[in-house]
Amino acid sequence: MLPRLLYLSAHLPGPEASQAGHKTAFRHLRWLAERYEVSFVGFANSGDQKADQGPVRSLCRDVHVQPVSRWTRIIGALSAPRLPWLVAARWQRDVHRLVRDRLGSGGFSRVHVEWAQMAQYIPQGLTGIETWISAADVMYLGAERNAERSSGLRRRVWQGQARGLYRWERDQYARVDTVLLHNPKDGQLVSRMLGSDRNVRVISPYFDRYTPRLRNPGTGAPRLLFWGSMGRTENSEAAEWLVREVLPRLRSQMPGARLIIAGSNPPHGLVQAASDAVEVTGFVKDPQAVFDRADAAVLPLFRGAGVKVKVIECLAAGLPVITTAVGAEGIEAGLRDGLTVLEANAEAFVGKIVALASGPERWAGESQAAIEWGRRLGDGDRALLFR
16 A cells, blocks of 8 residues: 655646646656655646646546636735745635645645645644655745846835745745755755755756757758747746847848747737747647747746756757856756857847857757757656655
8 A cells, every 4th residue: 555645736737738847746746646645735727727637636546626816816915914925826725724634634644845835735843744845946036036127116025025935935945854956056045045955855857858950040041939838927028028129130130030939828919929020829739840940949038046947948959049047047058068148138149149140060060069968968757756
């Protein structure tokens, strides 16, 4: 008979989800379900509620999915004013009661949390049950970046949220047995936060591997790819910046250059930007087909935290990647691996693309370097064994 595990998730995991974090959470769940009898308690936002719950239900003894809406987030913030917003957005009294009753029934040997804000549901003083947090990123760092990109009152509010998140995360990580982070930088941040790396472990995130192909458009018209879930503000903001600031400058030097924006739930403004020079695909059922049409990936991320799986996926597919420090965070690659990291400056991005096209050997060289980096990285599932 397998031991019992309570799996708490801030989102609905799924093997075909549009966001990398949801896929990573599903791989964790699948691995755990081979070793434990799993009870699942998780949230589903408006997009998740339409997703197929079958894969999760097939792995678990029992499943409870709690809907999240704009109003439940507001109620959470009002009901738990001492919690930072990103945590209070997942505060629901019914879920607290449900988790308490599940654990009170006895028999559980482990609680596994996906996304750190769900640690609020681990009862204080819980004993005799192993506790793990799988943190998709370090939340306070994302709040700090929001503050940096804001001004006035909004900046001060985000600064206050960053301080509150730092204290809250530190307290949660300190009271559990194991904290899983998905890149070395986050591991170092949490270790410094705790003053110890005693319970900190770093594993690679899951990523989808697409068939690599050597890219070499020569001096012709490059097809540039922005890849990511457009429902996330940091992605739509970056894509809009490319359309507004980078593409017009690039096309003044390379008139045939085109931008492919691929990913689910693009906002209305991006959809309206579609033209002969800009393709907005929306949800892509077969990403391989989109990757095959691209010559390079441009991923100028300005906010957010944690490793960006989209960068890993593009590099491993043989796409030279041009990104910012935020986009490259936690990824052990550099220019020799086909990854260029630039300041968030439109002229710098244009200059890099033009330089790539200056000779056929340069574009092909960076593409080949990316392919080789991806081969060294190995199988996307290899680091999910928690060993």
